[in-house]
Amino acid sequence: MNATAITAIALLxxxxxTVVVGAYGLRVSRTTSDFLVASRTVRPGRNAAAISxxxxxxxxxxxxxxxxxxxxxxxxxxxxGFTAGYLGLLLFVAAPLRxxxxxxxxxxxxxxxxxxxxxxVSMAVVVTICTLYLVPQYQGxxxxxxxxxxxxxxxxxxxxxxIVIVNVVGGGMRSITLVQAFQYWLKLTAISVPAVALLFTxxxxxxxxxPLPPTVMQQTTVAVDTAVRVNVVDxxxxxxxxxxxxxxxxxxxxxxxxxxxxxxxxxxxLSPGAHTPVIVGAPATGAQWTGSGNGLGxxxxxxxxxxxxxxxxxxxxxxxxxxxxxxxxxxxxAARRTALVVIALLSVFYLFPTLLGAFARIFVPQLLVxxxxxxxxxxxxxxxxxxxxxxxxxxxxxxxxxxxxLATSSGLLISIAGAVSTDLLRGRVRDFRVAAVAGGLVPVxxxxxxxxxxxxxxxxxxxxxxxxxxCPLLVLGIWWRGLTPAGAIAGLAVGAVSSAIAGLLAVxxxxxxxxxxxxxxxxxxxxxAVTVPLAFATMAIVSRFTGATAPANVSRAFARMHLPERLGxxxxxxxxx
Amino acid sequence: MVRTxxxxxxxxxxxxxxxxxxxxxxxxxxLRLGALVFGALAxxxxxxxxxxxxxxxxxxxxRPNWLVLGVLVYPVMYAIGRxxxxxxxxxxxxxxxxxxxxxxx
Numbered sequence: 147m148n149a150t151a152i153t154a155i156a157l158l159x160x161x162x163x164t165v166v167v168g169a170y171g172l173r174v175s176r177t178t179s180d181f182l183v184a185s186r187t188v189r190p191g192r193n194a195a196a197i198s199x200x201x202x203x204x205x206x207x208x209x210x211x212x213x214x215x216x217x218x219x220x221x222x223x224x225x226x227g228f229t230a231g232y233l234g235l236l237l238f239v240a241a242p243l244r245x246x247x248x249x250x251x252x253x254x255x256x257x258x259x260x261x262x263x264x265x266x267v268s269m270a271v272v273v274t275i276c277t278l279y280l281v282p283q284y285q286g287x288x289x290x291x292x293x294x295x296x297x298x299x300x301x302x303x304x305x306x307x308x309i310v311i312v313n314v315v316g317g318g319m320r321s322i323t324l325v326q327a328f329q330y331w332l333k334l335t336a337i338s339v340p341a342v343a344l345l346f347t348x349x350x351x352x353x354x355x356x357p358l359p360p361t362v363m364q365q366t367t368v369a370v371d372t373a374v375r376v377n378v379v380d381x382x383x384x385x386x387x388x389x390x391x392x393x394x395x396x397x398x399x400x401x402x403x404x405x406x407x408x409x410x411x412x413x414x415x416l417s418p419g420a421h422t423p424v425i426v427g428a429p430a431t432g433a434q435w436t437g438s439g440n441g442l443g444x445x446x447x448x449x450x451x452x453x454x455x456x457x458x459x460x461x462x463x464x465x466x467x468x469x470x471x472x473x474x475x476x477x478x479x480a481a482r483r484t485a486l487v488v489i490a491l492l493s494v495f496y497l498f499p500t501l502l503g504a505f506a507r508i509f510v511p512q513l514l515v516x517x518x519x520x521x522x523x524x525x526x527x528x529x530x531x532x533x534x535x536x537x538x539x540x541x542x543x544x545x546x547x548x549x550x551x552l553a554t555s556s557g558l559l560i561s562i563a564g565a566v567s568t569d570l571l572r573g574r575v576r577d578f579r580v581a582a583v584a585g586g587l588v589p590v591x592x593x594x595x596x597x598x599x600x601x602x603x604x605x606x607x608x609x610x611x612x613x614x615x616x617c618p619l620l621v622l623g624i625w626w627r628g629l630t631p632a633g634a635i636a637g638l639a640v641g642a643v644s645s646a647i648a649g650l651l652a653v654x655x656x657x658x659x660x661x662x663x664x665x666x667x668x669x670x671x672x673x674x675a676v677t678v679p680l681a682f683a684t685m686a687i688v689s690r691f692t693g694a695t696a697p698a699n700v701s702r703a704f705a706r707m708h709l710p711e712r713l714g715x716x717x718x719x720x721x722x723x
Numbered sequence: 724m725v726r727t728x729x730x731x732x733x734x735x736x737x738x739x740x741x742x743x744x745x746x747x748x749x750x751x752x753x754l755r756l757g758a759l760v761f762g763a764l765a766x767x768x769x770x771x772x773x774x775x776x777x778x779x780x781x782x783x784x785x786r787p788n789w790l791v792l793g794v795l796v797y798p799v800m801y802a803i804g805r806x807x808x809x810x811x812x813x814x815x816x817x818x819x820x821x822x823x824x825x826x827x828x
Contacts, residue, residue, distance in 0.1 A: 219771075222792035226764065233760055233800050237753040237807055438771035438788040448772040455764055479812065486804045493797035500793045625750050701734045705742050708749065710815045713731060713822075 149528065149537050153294050156541035160332065160548045161309055167325045169316070186718065188323055188474040194487035196323045197471045199330030201228075201462075201488075202495060203279075203554035204286025207333060207547055209602030210496070211526075212519035214503025215510075216428045216600075217442050218435035221503070223454050224602050225496035229489060230455070231462025231609075236485035239463045241478035242624045242707040247718045249473055250561075251466050251616060252569055257719060258623045260697040261631035267638050269569040271615045272466040274642065275608060276558040277589055278649070279465075282604035283558070284593035286520065287551045289601075293521035294544050303593045310555040311586040314563060315579045322556060323474065329553040334495055336546020340527050340539045341498040344505050348530050354504055356432035359424050360511035362416045368515045370412040376423035376515060377430045378403050383420030388412025414515055425517035435507065442603070445664035450672050454606060457674030461609030464616035467557035470564070477711045502526060520601050523547070559586050596653055603671075607649040610674040614641030614681040622685055624707060627700050629685065632692040637685030644680055648673035727825030745818050749811060756807050760800065767791060 188196070206228065213221035248254035251272055256265040287302030313325075359379050370388065378384070381400040388395065389409030397415075400406060405426055408414065416422065424430040427443035434440060441447025462468060475481045506513070506522035509530040513519045524547060527539035562585035563578050571577035596604075615638050622629045622637075651657050651670040659667050669676055689696075697703075706715045730738035771788055 219786075219788050219792070222789070223768070226792055226796055229797060230760060230764065230800060233804050234757065236804050237757050241811075436786055436789070437775050438792075439775045448768060451768040451772075452765060455761065455768070459761060459764075482808050482811070486801070486808055489797075489801050489804050493801060496797070497794065500789075625746070701739050701742070704746060705731065705734060705738075708742060708746050709731065710819060712819060713728065715732065 149540070150295055152537050152541045153544045156545040157294070157548050160545035161552065163332075164325055164329070164549065164552050165309070165313060167328050186474055186476055188476075190475065190480050190483040190487055192323065192327055193471060193475055193480075193484045194491055195327035195330045197326075197468060197484065197488050198491040198495070199326035199328070199333065199549075199553050200471065200557040201465075201468060201492070201554070202330065202333050202550060203605065204283050204290075204547070204550050205602045205605035206495070206499065207337065207550035208286055208290070208520050208523050209282075209600060209605065210499040211503035211506060211523045212513075212521070213442065213600060213602050214500055215506035215522045216425075216514060216517060216519045218429055218440065219438040220441055220447060220451060221602075222500065223451050224458070224606065225492075225499065227455050227458025228462070229492045229496060230459045232485050232488045232492065234459045235463040235468075236482060236489070238621050239469075239624065240472055240481040240485045243469065243620065244472050244475055244481035245478045245709075245711065246703075246707050249470075249719055250564055250568065251469055251620075252565055253719055254623070255619060255634065258697075258703055259629065259631045259634055260699065264631045264634050265569060267635050268616070268619065269565045271638055271642055272565045273562055273585070274646070275464070275612050275616070276466060276562045277585070277592075278611060278646075279467075279605070279608045280555060280558050280586075280589035281593045281596060282601050282608070283551050283555045284589055285596070285604070286547070286601050288593065289518075289520050290524060290544065290547050290551075293524045294540075300594055303590050306551045306555055307586050307590050309552060310559055311583055313552075313556050314559045314582045314586070322560060323471075326553050326557065329549045330491065332549045333546045333553075334491075336542050336549070337495065337498040337502070337523075340543055341501040341505075343535070343539060344527070344530055345501065348505070348509075354432055354436055354507065358432065359421045359430050360432070360507050360514070361419050361421050362511055363509070364418050366416045366512045368414040368416070368512045370408045370414065370516060371410060373407060373410045374516055375405060375407045375426040377405055377426050378423045379430055380421040383417040384423060385415045385417075386412055387415070408515075416512065422511040422514050424514045428514065428517060444659060444668055444671060446668045449668055449675065453610075453672035453675035456678055457606055457609040457613050457672070460613035460617045460678060461674070462612075463620060464612030464614075465609075466565070466616065467554075467561040469616075469620075470561055471557075479710075499523070505530060555586075604653075607645075607652060607673070610672075610677060611642065611645040611649065613674050614645040614677040617678070618682045618685050622682070622689075626686075626689075627704065628689050628693065628696065630689045630692045630696045632695060633685045633687075633689030636688040637681045640684040641677055641681030645673050645677040648677065727822045730825075731822060741818070741821070745814070748814050752807065752810055752814070756803055760803055763799075764796070767796075 210225050246254055246257055248257050252265045252268040255268040284303035287306040288299040291297045291302040292299055378400055381402055384400050385397050386395050387397050388411055391407050429435040429440050439447055441450045472481045475484055502523050506526050510522055510525045513522055523543055528536040559582055563582035566581035567573055567577040618637050619634055648670045657667045657670050709715050731741055
């Protein structure tokens with residue numbers, strides 16, 4: 147049996163297991179409450195596994211290792227921030243949000259502010275965040291199927307969209323809880339087994355701090371799809387067919403060390419032992435790569451890191467698909483314990499992408515030529531370990547990757563369908579299904595059209611949108627009595643528009659890297675440090691000026707959110723109709 | 724006789740003051756621990772950027788910047804989360820004790 151067949155079987159196995167576990171859960175789903183919040187009976191351990199399973203997306207499973215292979219030490223901030231986000235959620239949101247008794251984020255907004263309009267605006271924000279978050283998941287599927295099976299880019303998004311829509315249309319929250327808990331353990335296995343296997347088989351050969359770029363071990367060819375500027379430290383053994391610096395070449399060596407532009411359609415051939423050319427902006431030598439403070443491409447690395455911290459620390463508490471899972475706990479204490487267990491589960495998981503990223507730099511350095519390192523984890527096992535062992539590990543990783551796309555995408559789609567069907571449509575099961583089909587299809591063209599952005603950076607931008615919108619709404623709503631409906635709407639609008647414009651400019655790369663000392667480019671690429679304070683300030687200031695419109699029953703809402711359940715203040719909200 | 728539980732449930736002036744006290748205590752705790760975590764991470768980022776040579780040293784064969792950000796921060800974040808859960812549940816228990824004591828008085 148060849149490599150492609152083994153991988154295809156693993157992919158199919160993971161997809162089928164997802165549907166089967168979901169179908170098992172479906173048999174126990176009966177009531178509306180089952181569908182929306184699993185009847186609020188999920189214990190902390192199970193719920194934490196489900197949250198982690200849903201949260202560890204393509205960005206975590208593939209993207210982080212790719213970023214670490216490419217940028218080195220500063221990429222470590224992404225997994226740190228993705229975990230710190232749950233500490234933020236635990237500190238500021240978990241228990242009061244659960245005690246509010248709401249069943250979606252828009253429902254919380256209406257509960258707290260007593261305004262139908264705020265509910266609709268929050269619903270629009272929820273749908274926007276989930277749709278933007280679906281785009282990198284679909285793109286990750288495209289990257290994976292291309293790298294693993296050689297399929298065209300569009301097949302991945304279409305396949306994942308189809309499976310997820312079928313799953314969500316059929317099931318509800320209760321069945322999804324089981325699926326997602328299962329997928330956490332699948333993903334942990336799929337990432338830890340290869341990492342540990344590599345550590346014990348080839349770990350001793352690794353020396354990452356060399357003064358030169360990594361070398362390839364066997365003859366390697368790299369196709370350059372779009373023109374790329376690379377940094378060459380040692381040109382020996384590197385030949386190019388295509389165009390170099392605008393000059394057509396045919397199997398010619400590079401003209402020398404320094405920066406060169408490789409035209410689109412070029413092919414780079416590296417002979418064994420040749421040092422890899424590295425895309426400009428990423429650290430080229432081993433010494434730069436192991437050092438901190440180089441940032442993630444572009445200028446102002448310290449600002450980049452701080453902005454990533456703001457986005458991830460505050461962004462997790464603005465992710466609708468994560469928040470909705472906290473409503474499934476029986477009470478506020480269980481919600482806190484769930485968040486705590488999530489921190490532990492994520493901490494264990496994130497040890498491994500770091501290891502794999504470091505190995506990828508050694509064993510698949512050719513990815514550094516084009517800078518498209520998202521496929522690193524998928525290509526690594528068979529490149530590092532020869533024979534059947536490598537093939538089986540590669541198949542396992544592939545299964546984990548597909549689990550990552552499916553788990554996150556179904557969670558996002560449930561949030562879209564839940565919000566749209568209860569707030570825009572009439573809240574019947576049929577409306578839920580119509581919304582799910584539409585919500586699953588819309589991101590497909592977006593995923594195909596958007597330029598190939600690194601997965602973790604794409605997800606980082608979505609975190610920035612979440613941190614600039616739902617995070618201030620929840621934090622101020624939970625802790626500040628002065629929040630008014632007008633303030634909430636103004637803050638949501640300012641946060642959403644500013645962070646979305648930044649994301650759009652970053653994806654289209656309209657802002658020159660050197661314009662105004664590089665500040666506009668870096669703020670657009672890492673907007674949270676600017677847009678989050680802006681959104682908080684807008685909400686607070688507009689609320690101050692519209693204080694007369696504050697809802698009348700704030701005291702009751704605060705008592706309900708903050709008092710322990712034993713006092714009997716809690717009321718579980720259910721959808722109308 | 725003061726029915727403290729009813730005061731809280733009915734949001735009388737006394738009850739509302741009790742709730743405000745609890746919220747203030749919980750918020751203070753969350754803000755202090757949040758500032759501690761965020762501040763510590765920001766300081767690590769700052770140190771990395773001011774002293775890039777720091778990462779050239781090795782501790783037991785590991786680079787300190789990789790050891791800190793790749794491994795050590797995780798147990799610290801968990802420990803702070805645990806501490807928060809313990810303290811916040813403690814303050815809820817204290818709150819309930821005050822109310823129960825008020826009811827018995």
